Amino acid sequence: MKKLIISLLGAISFLTCNADKKEIVKYEFAYGDTIRTYSMYLPDTLRQNAPLVIYTHGYGSKTRWRTGLNATAEREGFAVCYPDGAPDSRGKDGWKVGYPPQDSMNIDEADFFAKLKEEVCSRFNLSRENSFMAGMSNGGDLCYQLAFTAPGLFRAYASVAGLLFECTYLNNPLPQAVPFMEIHGDADKTSMWEGDHDNTGGWGSYIPVPLAVSTMATANRCCSMRTETFPTLNDPTRTVTRTTYYDSPSGFDVEVYRIEGGAHSWHVKDIDTHNVVWRFFSKYLLPSKEDR
Template structure:
């Protein structure tokens, strides 16, 4: 193709491409921006903030999914990709806002060294918020998820209050050593973890010497293995997901109790994982198995 013809074709295609992009945005943006609404709740003398995405039609299962942001993050506008799944499957999304520690950033009190002396009880706050939303929306099924610092909260809730949630999903989360070596989880709960093997913030191999500054924590396979043990899992089924970017191996642990999953993202970094797999779809496909 000569240069003049090439320029002519490009000029003709450019308006068409703009229309395609605009139409795509019109389809996507309503789910990404329209429905997060801010609310407040009194908890232990604090006015706590949280954001809700309520779908146009709430399914008969009347499900609620918590999504907790990471350290230094904010709830507003967080993980909007979940909105499409919530609208499609008819569940409510709740994004609580973490408080700022006296010597740190916004987040969840999971026992980091930089949170030393902070008496904030985020477990109690989540339970208080859950009870409030159950009454407000007649919720029948509750699920829990969070990324990084929010992922650490997933393990804490799994250990301390498994009866509170139908299933839990940690995204790049960790089991802190203080939790792992303390009292065992009080009961089983369906659990999944999505984690990159090249995560330089939440190390796949663990951090027994606190080199990263987050405190000591155990290796991801050991953390998930503990959950599999509590759930009486006896065997493993592996599958490799269709490759989008990095290879993702899905480990499914099964047995007499609830299922446990580990999504191992080969060379994956510290992220939700949405560039390597469809996290909202995978999460909901796991959660919906445990709707009551």
């Protein structure tokens, strides 16, 4: 097995992102006795010690990267890493957050992402301090899980259509303040806005999105909140409500975008998701070592 791992470490495949005509490069690295894979988007003008965003895909999703996020990375000067999840008992790639078919997965996601972050930052000379996580659906669930179990692993987290499971909520008090964002449709039938205490969806029991977000805000000791409403990008009859919890001792905010009538999606037809996520992350950028 060790010989196999060593022989595979240098393997690289090239995948083309049609939206921006730039190559996405896929890499392999050894994790325990397995080979895990991730793809990288590296802007042409990327500087040394640049920020890193790790994007975690949805459960069994074929969408492994986001061309809009790549375009934002090109403009703003950060790298994007797209790791591939591990298969569960159904053969679906994902992140272990407590779904019933994931019971057999022997993975500590906090440890895996700590190792992945070190691999990527070392290999591409990126900033460990200015590393962020954004995820969709199962990847958003992971953002909540890591915010509760390993909040210092990333500088900030952004979940889209993600959930906070009751087991995580009840058994893992937030140990420290962490900037957090949620973008969620209130008509999402997969990750329901109102929660699913009775596990009718089969994913496990999870709490309502407003409660999950307010839990993060309470842990951050946010003392103020404001609410703004504006129309969605493509349908002026539907609205987006952004609630920001702020004025905390740490200076870490919590934001939630409620998409009226929004289904289970990345919501690019409703808001400028990629730029919204990066604007949130950019508030927490630390000075690079070169600027100190």
